[in-house]
Amino acid sequence: MLTMSQPAGRHDGPSPGGSSPDVQIQNVTKRFGAVLAVDRMNLAIDRGAFYSFLGPSGCGKTTTLRMIAGFEQPTEGEILLAGQPIAGVPPYRRNVNTVFQHYALFPHMDVAQNVGYGLRQQKVSRAEQVRRVGETLDMVRLTGYERRRTWEMSGGQQQRVALARALVNRPTVLLLDEPLGALDLKLRKEMQLELKALQREVGITFVYVTHDQEEALTMSDVIVVMRDGRIQQQGDPTDLYERPVNRFVADFIGTSNFLPATVLESADADGMTTVRTGPGLTLRGRVTDPGVNAATGDAVTVATRPERLQVHAADRAGAAQAGSSEVTGRVRQGTYLGDTTEYRIETEQAGELIVRHQNAAGAGGALGAGPGDPVVVRWQEAANLILVG
Numbered sequence: 001m002l003t004m005s006q007p008a009g010r011h012d013g014p015s016p017g018g019s020s021p022d023v024q025i026q027n028v029t030k031r032f033g034a035v036l037a038v039d040r041m042n043l044a045i046d047r048g049a050f051y052s053f054l055g056p057s058g059c060g061k062t063t064t065l066r067m068i069a070g071f072e073q074p075t076e077g078e079i080l081l082a083g084q085p086i087a088g089v090p091p092y093r094r095n096v097n098t099v100f101q102h103y104a105l106f107p108h109m110d111v112a113q114n115v116g117y118g119l120r121q122q123k124v125s126r127a128e129q130v131r132r133v134g135e136t137l138d139m140v141r142l143t144g145y146e147r148r149r150t151w152e153m154s155g156g157q158q159q160r161v162a163l164a165r166a167l168v169n170r171p172t173v174l175l176l177d178e179p180l181g182a183l184d185l186k187l188r189k190e191m192q193l194e195l196k197a198l199q200r201e202v203g204i205t206f207v208y209v210t211h212d213q214e215e216a217l218t219m220s221d222v223i224v225v226m227r228d229g230r231i232q233q234q235g236d237p238t239d240l241y242e243r244p245v246n247r248f249v250a251d252f253i254g255t256s257n258f259l260p261a262t263v264l265e266s267a268d269a270d271g272m273t274t275v276r277t278g279p280g281l282t283l284r285g286r287v288t289d290p291g292v293n294a295a296t297g298d299a300v301t302v303a304t305r306p307e308r309l310q311v312h313a314a315d316r317a318g319a320a321q322a323g324s325s326e327v328t329g330r331v332r333q334g335t336y337l338g339d340t341t342e343y344r345i346e347t348e349q350a351g352e353l354i355v356r357h358q359n360a361a362g363a364g365g366a367l368g369a370g371p372g373d374p375v376v377v378r379w380q381e382a383a384n385l386i387l388v389g
């Protein structure tokens with residue numbers, strides 16, 4: 001296993017005892033003229049973790065990264081690196097490196113020269129340069145490519161050179177701004193797994209920007225979902241998928257069915273809230289946001305994930321289990337996806353529902369219902385995610 005030591009003499013220095021978060025964003029706002037790019041952001045990024053900023057284009061991800069790197073200054077608020085405020089510290093004095101999508105390798109240099117660039121700037125001894133370049137190329141699995149010209153290499157290899165160039169200075173934090181955006185899907189998926197493995201191996205804090213929810217789910221220890229310059233929710237992939245705190249997060253991560261509803265009874269002793277949908281369907285579920293309490297009469301949204309719903313042909317449905325919800329409808333469309341079939345079902349009580357049906361033999365196999373056929377859709381109360389806002 002490869003480990004990287006703290007470099008000596010960098011401005012932000014090692015954190016005392018190593019226990020403080022690597023990056024603290026404290027009440028940070030960034031304005032560009034009238035544009036509010038980041039709005040009162042508070043975030044503590046733990047040492048050695050893989051964080052992703054996830055959100056649609058324009059939500060402030062890159063701006064946040066650029067403030068951590070020192071290319072932009074906050075309009076208000078403060079950023080701390082390893083416990084130290086860094087306002088006024090220029091980018092090259094911060095113990096942080098950035099990998100961009102357009103990483104601009106130097107075309108007149110070979111791989112080793114590209115990777116060693118930062119060490120030459122720092123006047124590191126020749127022997128130390130060779131040793132560190134070798135160690136870093138080993139990390140990104142490019143040993144033997146030292147003398148190659150970068151323009152002769154594939155997109156994935158070039159991306160690894162860019163990574164090595166950013167890692168060779170041993171930053172405590174590596175910032176990555178949509179670094180895989182230019183690669184095709186298959187290569188991107190490979191690189192996601194490689195990046196994750198690399199991060200584990202070197203133990204450096206990664207802060208990764210992406211608008212791709214699948215990418216964030218694949219790689220992250222913590223995903224920070226952003227919208228309009230504000231953090232909507234942070235948590236591990238399971239948290240965000242299973243307990244999205246609002247409709248934006250539930251919609252942005254995965255697919256959901258949304259039912260508008262009104263609270264009938266606020267949470268009981270088991271934490272279950274009872275709601276009624278427009279067409280008069282009564283459902284019980286949990287309010288996902290621990291910070292809110294839904295009161296009788298409040299407008300809410302019930303979200304359900306398509307794979308949590310079961311669909312049965314009406315003539316084979318049998319009886320419902322106690323505690324499950326049930327609606328009837330007709331198949332509008334079925335899309336065969338190999339492992340699953342995605343059905344769009346028009347129901348009277350809940351409008352159109354998307355249901356993911358497992359095609360595996362053990363799960364009941366073929367549904368036996370096509371377009372226009374009557375079906376029953378059932379789900380457990382645990383599948384009802386009650387969203388306030």
Ligand SMILES: Nc1ncnc2c1ncn2[C@@H]1O[C@H](COP(=O)(O)OP(=O)(O)O)[C@@H](O)[C@H]1O
Pocket residue numbers: 032035036037055056057058059060061062063064
């Ligand atoms: N240098 C700039 N000048 C003016 N507006 C900017 C500048 N950089 C970013 N913005 C604006 O700030 C907002 C957030 O941008 P950005 O951080 O790049 O979003 P993201 O990376 O999430 O797509 C957008 O409205 C964008 O147009």
Ligand SMILES: [Mg+2]
Pocket residue numbers: 061062063209
């Ligand atoms: Mg961006």
